[in-house]
Structure formats: C-alpha cells, structure tokens
Amino acid sequence: FTTLSGGRVGTKLDAAIFFDSQTGNTEKCAGYLGEASGVPIEYIGDATEDTIKGEDCIIVGAPTWHTGEDECRSGTAWDEWLYDTLPNLGLEGKRVAIFGCGDQQSYSDYYCDAAGELYDQFTAAGAKVYGFTSTDGYEHVESKAEVEDGKFCGLMFDEDNQYDLSEERANSWIAQLKQEGFFV
Numbered sequence: 001f002t003t004l005s006g007g008r009v010g011t012k013l014d015a016a017i018f019f020d021s022q023t024g025n026t027e028k029c030a031g032y033l034g035e036a037s038g039v040p041i042e043y044i045g046d047a048t049e050d051t052i053k054g055e056d057c058i059i060v061g062a063p064t065w066h067t068g069e070d071e072c073r074s075g076t077a078w079d080e081w082l083y084d085t086l087p088n089l090g091l092e093g094k095r096v097a098i099f100g101c102g103d104q105q106s107y108s109d110y111y112c113d114a115a116g117e118l119y120d121q122f123t124a125a126g127a128k129v130y131g132f133t134s135t136d137g138y139e140h141v142e143s144k145a146e147v148e149d150g151k152f153c154g155l156m157f158d159e160d161n162q163y164d165l166s167e168e169r170a171n172s173w174i175a176q177l178k179q180e181g182f183f184v
C-alpha cells in the first residue's frame, strides 16, 4: 500500500476546520461543526501553509472584536494571517466555507463583521465560497457578513444570545454543505 503525501490514503478528499477564538465561543462552535462532519479542527495559528494547501476544502471560523474598525476585526491570529499569509498561499479555486461568532444584540450594527472580512480576503485570494445562509432568525441591523441582501456569507453563530440554536445550526449547515458538493 502506498499513501499520498501527508500519509493519507487518497481515497477521499481532505477537509479541515481552521478557527481561532478569544474567549472560547468560536472554539465551541468549531466543535459542533467537527462533530457534525467528522472533519478535524485546528487553530489557524498552528496550521502550516502545507497543511492548508493540502486540503481540498476548508471551513474557516472567527469571532468578531475591535468594533467599528475597518480591518483586523477578529482579534485573533486571523488578523495577521489574512493579510500576511493568505495572499501568498495560492488558494485559487480552493473550496472554502466560512463561519462566524458574534453578538447580534450588543453589537447589532457590527454583527459578525469578521466573517465578512474572511469572505473578502478569501475571495480576493481566488477561493470559491460555499454555504451561504439566510439571515432569517437573526435580529442584527448591519453586518459585513451579509454579503447579499438577506444572505450571510456562511453560518453565523451567536453564543451570547442564541447559544441554544448553535448545535442545530451547525448540523443543518454541514448537511447543506454536503448537498452543495462542498466535500465531494
């Protein structure tokens, strides 16, 4: 038996979840997505460039902090990574799905802005984004993650106000990604 690079047998496509988190909420949501999909989870700050380039499809997630600023809104390792690492990785055509974690009540004009920033930077790098979701059921006023009218660029969690919906949201989003052919 021969294995492909990285020791993986080349029978199925490789996927991974990359995230970062300041206070653990995005980590919890990454955990729900990992359970729903069976896909491994890694801190973006720990992921090597080869690991990221080697995956066929990646799920990426960030919280939102630094309210009102234009850039570097995740308050995590993503902030540097998006501007210093991503543009040099060569991710043209890579399948990407984005999730965010924010607080739609206390920060209703800025809900999950960092997820919108991930969208902007990954699409600028040539990635193809899967898994848009409806904004129905959310009460934010403005969000950079709402990249089309009534559509988020991925799945938005709210562990401050809607934590009881997170697991179910994770499960149905993974089902949606499967239907969209994200993992195939």
Ligand SMILES: Cc1cc2nc3c(=O)[nH]c(=O)nc-3n(C[C@H](O)[C@H](O)[C@H](O)COP(=O)(O)O)c2cc1C
Pocket: 020, 021, 022, 023, 024, 025, 026, 027, 062, 063, 064, 065, 066, 067, 068, 101, 102, 103, 104, 107, 110, 111, 112, 113, 158, 159, 160
């Ligand atoms: C000082 C501060 C600023 C925040 N700014 C925003 C914001 O601009 N938009 C938003 O959606 N959430 C904002 N939040 C809420 C966090 O994003 C939310 O609690 C999230 O779940 C944190 O995820 P983490 O634990 O993975 O870091 C802010 C929270 C704090 C305490």
